Amino acid sequence: MPSPALAQDLRALLGPQGFLEAHPQRLSYESDALGLVAQVPEWVLLPSDTQQAAECMRLLAREGVCVVPRGAGTGLSGGATPVAGGVSVVTTRMRKILDIDPVNRLARVQAGVVNVELSRAAARHGLFYAPDPSSQMACTLGGNVAENSGGPHGFKYGQTSRHVRGLVWVDARGEIIDQSDARLDPVGLDVLGLWIGSEGMLGLVTEVVLDLLPSPEVSESMLAIFGSLQAACEAVTELIASGLQPSAIEILDKLTIDAVEASVFAAGYPKDAEAVMLMDLDGSPAEVRELGEQLETILKAHGSRELRRATDPEQRRRLWAGRKGAYGAMGRLAPDLYVADVVAPRTRLAEIVALSTAICAELGLPCANVFHAGDGNLHPNISYDRRDADQVRRVLLAGQRIMAACVERGGTLTGEHGVGLEKRDAMCMVFRDEDLAVQERVRQALDPGRRMNPGKMLPVRGCREMRTRSPYLPGMKEYDA
Amino acid sequence: MSAPRPPHLPTTLDCITCGLCIPTCPTWQQTGRESQSPRGRVHLMRAHQEQRLPLDAVYAQEMEDCLVCRRCESVCPAGVSFGALMETTREELVQAGYRAKPSMRWLLAQVRHRKRLHWGMGLLGWAQRSGLVRHMGTLAQAMPAVPPSSEREPLPDFAGAHSPRVGEVWLLEGCVMPELYGRVNRAAMRLLQRVGYDVRVPKPRLCCGALHAHAGEGDVARNLVRGWVQLLEDVGAPDAIVSTSAGCGAHLAELPRILASDPDLARRAEALSNLVIDASAFLARRENLERLRPLLNPLPEAWLPLAYDDPCHLCHGQQVRVQPRELLDAIPGVHRVELLEAEACCGSAGLHSFAHPEAARTQLASKLVDLEQSGAATLVTANPGCHMQWETGQRTSTAPRPVRHLMEVLAASLG
Numbered sequence: 001m002p003s004p005a006l007a008q009d010l011r012a013l014l015g016p017q018g019f020l021e022a023h024p025q026r027l028s029y030e031s032d033a034l035g036l037v038a039q040v041p042e043w044v045l046l047p048s049d050t051q052q053a054a055e056c057m058r059l060l061a062r063e064g065v066c067v068v069p070r071g072a073g074t075g076l077s078g079g080a081t082p083v084a085g086g087v088s089v090v091t092t093r094m095r096k097i098l099d100i101d102p103v104n105r106l107a108r109v110q111a112g113v114v115n116v117e118l119s120r121a122a123a124r125h126g127l128f129y130a131p132d133p134s135s136q137m138a139c140t141l142g143g144n145v146a147e148n149s150g151g152p153h154g155f156k157y158g159q160t161s162r163h164v165r166g167l168v169w170v171d172a173r174g175e176i177i178d179q180s181d182a183r184l185d186p187v188g189l190d191v192l193g194l195w196i197g198s199e200g201m202l203g204l205v206t207e208v209v210l211d212l213l214p215s216p217e218v219s220e221s222m223l224a225i226f227g228s229l230q231a232a233c234e235a236v237t238e239l240i241a242s243g244l245q246p247s248a249i250e251i252l253d254k255l256t257i258d259a260v261e262a263s264v265f266a267a268g269y270p271k272d273a274e275a276v277m278l279m280d281l282d283g284s285p286a287e288v289r290e291l292g293e294q295l296e297t298i299l300k301a302h303g304s305r306e307l308r309r310a311t312d313p314e315q316r317r318r319l320w321a322g323r324k325g326a327y328g329a330m331g332r333l334a335p336d337l338y339v340a341d342v343v344a345p346r347t348r349l350a351e352i353v354a355l356s357t358a359i360c361a362e363l364g365l366p367c368a369n370v371f372h373a374g375d376g377n378l379h380p381n382i383s384y385d386r387r388d389a390d391q392v393r394r395v396l397l398a399g400q401r402i403m404a405a406c407v408e409r410g411g412t413l414t415g416e417h418g419v420g421l422e423k424r425d426a427m428c429m430v431f432r433d434e435d436l437a438v439q440e441r442v443r444q445a446l447d448p449g450r451r452m453n454p455g456k457m458l459p460v461r462g463c464r465e466m467r468t469r470s471p472y473l474p475g476m477k478e479y480d481a
Numbered sequence: 482m483s484a485p486r487p488p489h490l491p492t493t494l495d496c497i498t499c500g501l502c503i504p505t506c507p508t509w510q511q512t513g514r515e516s517q518s519p520r521g522r523v524h525l526m527r528a529h530q531e532q533r534l535p536l537d538a539v540y541a542q543e544m545e546d547c548l549v550c551r552r553c554e555s556v557c558p559a560g561v562s563f564g565a566l567m568e569t570t571r572e573e574l575v576q577a578g579y580r581a582k583p584s585m586r587w588l589l590a591q592v593r594h595r596k597r598l599h600w601g602m603g604l605l606g607w608a609q610r611s612g613l614v615r616h617m618g619t620l621a622q623a624m625p626a627v628p629p630s631s632e633r634e635p636l637p638d639f640a641g642a643h644s645p646r647v648g649e650v651w652l653l654e655g656c657v658m659p660e661l662y663g664r665v666n667r668a669a670m671r672l673l674q675r676v677g678y679d680v681r682v683p684k685p686r687l688c689c690g691a692l693h694a695h696a697g698e699g700d701v702a703r704n705l706v707r708g709w710v711q712l713l714e715d716v717g718a719p720d721a722i723v724s725t726s727a728g729c730g731a732h733l734a735e736l737p738r739i740l741a742s743d744p745d746l747a748r749r750a751e752a753l754s755n756l757v758i759d760a761s762a763f764l765a766r767r768e769n770l771e772r773l774r775p776l777l778n779p780l781p782e783a784w785l786p787l788a789y790d791d792p793c794h795l796c797h798g799q800q801v802r803v804q805p806r807e808l809l810d811a812i813p814g815v816h817r818v819e820l821l822e823a824e825a826c827c828g829s830a831g832l833h834s835f836a837h838p839e840a841a842r843t844q845l846a847s848k849l850v851d852l853e854q855s856g857a858a859t860l861v862t863a864n865p866g867c868h869m870q871w872e873t874g875q876r877t878s879t880a881p882r883p884v885r886h887l888m889e890v891l892a893a894s895l896g
Contacts, residue, residue: 017512022539025514027528028521033498046513073515074500092513112513114504137556138500263558331497331559385494 001085002042002065009059010045013052018093020044029088032073032080033135035336036386036396037421041068041082046093049110050168050176050206056089057204058174066451067172069200071112071143074135076339077420079147079199083454089204091142097121098207105212106165106182111142111205118210127212130157133416134324142205148197150416152248152323153280155374157213159416161196166209169195171202172447180209194442199418200453202446216282221316222246222295224277224304225270229253229369232275233350235302236373240346244294248280249374250323256330256370256381260322263329267322270306277304277373278323326370327381333366334383338395341417342406346376352406356380359401363394377415378406404429404475419457428463429475436463493527495561496520502553502563507826507844508546516543519553519563526570541579544570546837548830548844549695550793555824564798565738571697581696584620585836589696592656593688593705595635602627602660623835625661625869632663640670640680647677647772648720650763651756653733655726656688658865665865668892669725669760675895676764676772683716691732694739695831703743706736710749713756722756723763725888727864728831731798733757759795761863761887765804770811778896779814784883786816787890788857790848790871791823792864793830805863805887812894821851829870845874852882863887 011019020026021043030038042065047053060067066086073080082088091112099108102125107118115136118129132151133139139149145167150159157163166180179191195202226232232251239249252260257269257276269276279295281288296307310316330337344352353369360367360382368381380402384391399422403413407429414423427436440458444450459466467476500520503509508517515521522543528534544567551564580586591598606627608614614621627633636654650673658666673680690705724730732739736754740747764773780787787809795801802824809817828834828844848871852860860882862868868884875881885893 017514020514020516024525024534024537024540024543025516027534028514028516028524031498031524033500035498044515072500072503090513090515092509092515095513117504135500138503260558263560264555265558325501325558328497328499328501328558331495331499331561335494335497337497 002063002087006059006063006065007043010043010056013055013059014045014047018046018048018052020046029070029073029082029090032070032075032078034076034078034081034420034422036338036392037078037081039082039084041088042085043087045087045089047089048093050170053089053204053206054170054174054176056174057170057172060087061173061451064449064451066454067204068453069146069204071140071146072114072135072138074139075143075147075420076341076417077414077422079418079420079453079456081421086454091140091206094206100125100212102127104182105214107210107212108180109141109208109210111145111208112140115139115141115144122212123215126215128215129210130163130213131160134327136324141208141210145196145205145208146198146200147416147418150372150375150377152250152372154416155249155372156245156247161193163211164192164196164208165211167192167195167205168207169203169205172449172451177203180207182209197418199420199457201443201457203452218285218288219280219282219311219316220288220292221310221319222279222281222292223269223308223310223319224279224299225273225306225308226275226277226304227273228303229275229353230350231303232277233353233373235277235299235304237347237349238302239295239298240374242294242298244291244298246279246281246291246295246374248278249372250278251369251371251373252276252278252323252326253369255366255368256326259329259332259368260326262332263325265321265325265329267319269322278319323370330368330381330383333368334385336384336386338382338384338399339417340378340380340382340399340402341414342378342403342411343415344376344378344406344411345409348409349373349376352378352409352411355405356402359405360398363398365391365394365398372415375415376411400426401474407475421456424457425459425466426475427457427459428466428477430477431463432477433463492562492566493523493530495559496523496527497559498524499558501556501558505552505556507548507550507552507828508840511840511843517546522547523561523563523566526566536574536577536579538579541574544574545581546840548826548828548833550826550830551797552793552824552826555797562738565735568694568697568699568739571695572699573697575697582836584618585696585832588620588832588835589693589698589701592692593690593701595656595686595688598656598660599633602633603630606630619838620835623838625872628661628663633660634663635659635686636666636670636682638682638684640674642677642679643675645677646679649679649681651681651683651719651722653689653722653724653726653729654682654686655724655729655865658726662865662868662886665725665886665888668886668888669723671892671895672760672764672773672888673723675776676769678720681719683712685712687712689729689733691728692831694732699739703740703746706740706750707746709733709753710746713753714749718752718756721758721763722753723758723760725760725863725886727759727792727795727798728866730757730759731794734799759799759801759863761795761805761808762799762801764891765807770807774811777812777891777894780812780890780894784859784890786818786857787859787861788818788820788852788855789823789861789887790820790827790867792862792867793824793826795863796824805861808887808891809861812891818855818857820848820855820857822848827867827870829866831866834866834870834873841870845870849874849878853880858882859890860884861887861890
């Protein structure tokens with residue numbers, strides 16, 4: 001338990017707006033968007049810049065207090081769930097876009113800048129920031145770095161790691177590490193590569209330097225309507241095999257369409273469709289035209305009964321708002337939603353989607369599918385009520401089984417939501433103890449006290465041990481006796 | 482008379498904690514604090530309902546700071562009725578003894594008595610003209626200039642339609658509106674007459690109770706609704722009940738919801754709710770707009786371009802966004818520009834600008850920048866609170882622009 005003297009120093013440093021100690025204020029930080037796990041932090045700190053963040057961390061280091069970094073709290077894997085006796089350090093008061101350099105197409109932002117704000121600011125220079133997680137209206141760029149976030153357009157443009165050119169972070173001791181000069185990016189050890197996706201275990205990111213891309217000459221959205229989810233998945237497999245490159249390929253199934261169409265984000269998806277496929281095409285007018293024709297041929301061959309095309313920005317915005325609001329719209333079905341985040345080989349999309357639905361059905365759970373079909377990142381969505389303990393048990397089991405099925409068929413645990421608390425033990429499905437030990441050693445080197453976001457991502461017990469104790473856990477890696 | 486407690490906030494469960502609402506929230510924008518965001522506030526309401534969080538002064542403050550602008554509702558994919566949750570929460574807080582500041586309670590007590598308000602405003606106007614107001618409290622100093630008494634005359638009980646007559650409407654007079662912006666109500670009356678409606682302003686002139694409901698004074702609000710329901714049943718229903726104030730309109734259009742604890746009254750209030758409509762939405766109805774359009778003449782050149790700023794309780798509370806713009810665009814030769822963030826709150830938010838003048842000023846500051854950048858010569862609004870707030874902003878501006886209610890602009894165009 002941190003001491004009153006420490007509280008006094010932090011209060012003096014951050015002021016009443018930046019140092020929260022009242023119970024209701026702390027309670028509001030007890031979970032991120034994974035409501036299943038909760039822990040009220042001792043205090044919540046909201047520094048306003050790198051210097052203040054470093055000063056906070058130095059003070060916390062004095063008493064060895066554990067730190068959980070947090071952005072907007074939109075994470076779905078419990079990566080920002082506080083730890084008992086620890087504090088949450090939140091970046092939402094660091095929301096300045098520090099610089100946009102249109103010539104070199106670089107942006108320097110504070111970690112708490114909301115993803116969509118950067119795109120808005122960049123648009124004034126004819127540029128855009130490519131990674132666009134569905135929560136982009138709310139999620140922070142610092143959080144995107146920590147989770148290596150993707151989004152629909154990750155299919156063409158890649159995930160956050162492809163766009164980060166520099167970072168400033170504060171480590172557990174309160175040292176500022178400035179790796180933000182974009183010229184240094186290719187020189188020396190790839191520290192940024194190590195950092196991106198480290199889920200807050202290596203420090204607190206305070207500034208990010210990001211690549212901006214020139215806005216495409218023409219952008220068009222295409223909505224293909226299918227009478228079967230299976231057919232839509234098969235169409236994706238074929239159009240990827242044909243080497244076609246729309247910038248995004250998303251699929252929403254019937255349950256999802258119903259929820260979206262009942263919400264403020266109603267996009268005009270037909271309610272009698274079993275699935276819709278939403279695509280973005282961008283490039284030069286000739287490229288977009290040609291790609292459109294090629295897509296049309298394949299989609300029709302796979303039984304798409306109708307194709308809608310939109311070039312008007314307002315129409316496109318509406319089509320996409322439906323997709324991006326899909327997660328929240330599920331709130332209409334039940335109080336809570338579990339979102340799996342598995343990645344499937346794109347040749348086996350249809351098989352794994354059907355399998356997830358079957359796994360849920362067997363456990364008596366509803367399963368809605370909405371996913372980034374282009375990069376095989378599936379999001380089986382399971383609606384439930386966390387007040388029902390048996391439902392929670394079945395939901396977690398379903399999640400585990402879906403992951404195991406995916407891994408068994410050549411896929412993996414997570415595409416973009418991170419491991420956090422929720423998938424921590426499932427790391428043993430894809431890594432052996434020996435592999436995980438390397439990750440643990442890297443972490444130890446950068447945070448010897450293991451005070452940064454402890455208990456997340458890396459299993460706290462050996463995989464061998466877990467397998468021995470819980471042989472019923474599906475999918476755990478086999479070990480020789 | 483005390484109504485039974487409303488069912489205990491079951492709708493907090495609608496929130497799935499996706500967080501899409503957070504960046505749209507004015508108090509979050511100012512603080513960056515989760516408990517000052519819609520998701521955070523719903524989380525605390527749910528925690529309280531699960532008996533994990535007792536009511537305390539901090540909880541009360543986090544709830545009290547909310548502007549109830551309801552912008553979060555416009556972006557909530559799960560459809561959480563945030564405004565309704567907040568009203569229930571505040572009512573619970575008031576009942577537990579966490580009451581508004583005495584000055585706010587005093588203000589609330591005045592607005593629902595038309596006579597008291599009229600005398601009070603007269604007194605304030607006199608104090609303003611004599612300079613005495615400088616020695617009065619901050620609340621009095623924050624009030625806008627009170628117009629001369631000739632402009633504060635109540636509306637006539639009845640005004641006949643120009644022919645051809647097509648029907649009868651009631652005009653909601655409001656509380657602050659007749660005292661500060663009587664000209665707006667008279668403009669609306671003229672417009673309604675010209676498009677063919679008899680306009681009735683039935684007695685007694687009742688307050689709608691919106692401000693009371695927002696402040697957690699549910700009993701007062703429900704009593705006022707009873708009065709309204711009785712009035713409607715006594716006088717007989719018109720074709721529509723037209724409001725020039727977005728706040729009153731939004732409140733009256735949702736009566737069955739706020740009366741959930743009193744099913745009998747809720748049922749009777751439904752008829753009333755169904756009739757209430759904002760003046761802009763009413764005039765923009767196709768048949769009305771067709772009659773109005775030929776009557777409109779070009780506006781003075783100096784008024785243009787116009788910028789319309791959406792009152793929160795019109796766009797977020799009643800989903801009225803297109804109609805005011807359609808009406809303005811129907812004026813011959815009009816030039817209208819869009820504000821960057823027309824759906825962001827100006828900081829007025831009912832009594833908020835009086836209870837939290839500092840936060841309200843900060844909130845307005847970015848709107849003033851948007852207005853400046855839009856190049857508009859006139860700011861058009863459709864709600865008395867927003868009207869006051871924008872005028873306050875113009876008082877300190879280096880290039881002040883006139884602020885006009887949509888009805889004033891349209892009536893001016895009638896020639």
